[in-house]
Amino acid sequence: MRExxxxxxxxxxxxxxxxxxxxxxxxxxxxAVIFDLDGVLTDxxxxxxxxxxxxxxDLRVPYDRAVNEGLRGLSREESxxxxxxxxxxxxxxxxxxxxMRVKNDRYLARVAAMTPADAFDGIPALLDAxxxxxxxxxxxxxxxxxxxxxxxxxxxxxxxxxxxxNDAPRSKPxxxxxxxxxxxxxxxxxxxxxxxxxxxxxxxxxxxxMRVVGVGPAERVGGADLVVPTPASLRAxxxxxxxxxx
Ligand code: G6P
Ligand code: MG
Numbered sequence: 001m002r003e004x005x006x007x008x009x010x011x012x013x014x015x016x017x018x019x020x021x022x023x024x025x026x027x028x029x030x031x032a033v034i035f036d037l038d039g040v041l042t043d044x045x046x047x048x049x050x051x052x053x054x055x056x057x058d059l060r061v062p063y064d065r066a067v068n069e070g071l072r073g074l075s076r077e078e079s080x081x082x083x084x085x086x087x088x089x090x091x092x093x094x095x096x097x098x099x100m101r102v103k104n105d106r107y108l109a110r111v112a113a114m115t116p117a118d119a120f121d122g123i124p125a126l127l128d129a130x131x132x133x134x135x136x137x138x139x140x141x142x143x144x145x146x147x148x149x150x151x152x153x154x155x156x157x158x159x160x161x162x163x164x165x166n167d168a169p170r171s172k173p174x175x176x177x178x179x180x181x182x183x184x185x186x187x188x189x190x191x192x193x194x195x196x197x198x199x200x201x202x203x204x205x206x207x208x209x210m211r212v213v214g215v216g217p218a219e220r221v222g223g224a225d226l227v228v229p230t231p232a233s234l235r236a237x238x239x240x241x242x243x244x245x246x
Contacts, residue, residue: 031243032187033130034178034205035159037141039072039197040215040231042118042153044111044143051107052083055099061087069220073198075142075171076100104145111145116154120231127158129236136160138181140194142171161185172200175208182208193242195234196221211242 039045049068056063063083071079080100081088091099130137138161139146146164150156161184168177182192194205197215202223205212213228214221221227225242228234 030136030185030187030191031134031240032136032138032182032185032192033239034138034140034181034185034192034194034210036073036194036196036198036201037139037146037149038143040120040195041123041139041155042114042120042149044149045072045197047107047110048079051103051110052079054106055103056083058102059084059087059099061085072220073142073172073196073200073204075165075169076104076144078171108145108148111149111152114149114152119153119155122232122234124155124158126234126236127155130239133236133240135236135240136185136187138163138185140168140177140181141165142168142177172198173203173207175204178205178208178210182210191243193239195239196224199223213239213242 035041037044038048045068048071049065052068052071053063061084067082070082074082077100080096080103084091084096127137137159139150139159140163142165143149144165147156147162150159150162156162161181163177163181163184165171165177168180170176178192178194179189182189185192189209192208193211193213194201194208195213195215196202196205197220199220202212202214202221206223212224213226213234214224215228215231215234217229218227226238
């Protein structure tokens with residue numbers, strides 16, 4: 001069931017203005033930081049890897065971390081296409097759905113063991129600092145499990161909007177998920193900075209007309225405006241300095 005992201009405090013911007021539908025609210029001159037989830041807020045990229053590896057082992061399909069790198073930011077269906085590779089045609093749609101269900105069950109079993117200690121170091125403090133600086137905060141993820149993960153790591157209440165693979169079915173590199181997050185925040189794209197660990201996500205953020213910070217090696221996220229090695233290296237003032245002064 002779709003949940004509405006709870007708010008830990010009333011947003012400082014006055015954008016929850018009564019019952020006005022989001023799409024009819026004026027774009028206000030505010031700033032937003034839009035976070036990818038998997039691999040940026042927590043290490044679920046590793047849990048996706050382990051779960052695809054379980055499936056690949058069962059199917060006797062070759063699979064390793066190098067293949068997994070290419071799955072970052074892609075939808076479950078697109079990931080399966082890459083995991084099966086040349087053997088895609090051997091599996092009919094019902095069997096493919098079955099494989100995705102098994103992968104997701106394995107993944108959710110791993111997610112169930114997560115706790116707030118699994119948020120990456122520095123992330124809760126970064127979110128606090130951004131909020132204190134007046135930024136609106138969103139999560140934009142291709143995952144259909146994003147809300148469950150945010151609950152487990154204790155960050156469900158830290159964001160003003162959460163847009164996931166259920167809300168935005170066109171997965172990254174399509175910009176849909178970022179554009180939808182900005183619309184929910186009522187912040188125009190040039191006033192949004194995205195934080196991403198995936199090449200597909202950097203591409204999506206650029207296509208949305210947003211600034212983007214890449215987390216990870218330049219070979220993966222070198223197309224970003226700024227690259228930092230780890231989530232712990234993210235700084236609120238550095239992120240906001242990428243945006244025009246309000
Ligand atoms: C994120 C991850 C991908 C994952 C996708 C779908 O974008 O980076 O690795 O394949 O979400 O996740 P889901 O939880 O819906 O299977
Ligand atoms: Mg990611």
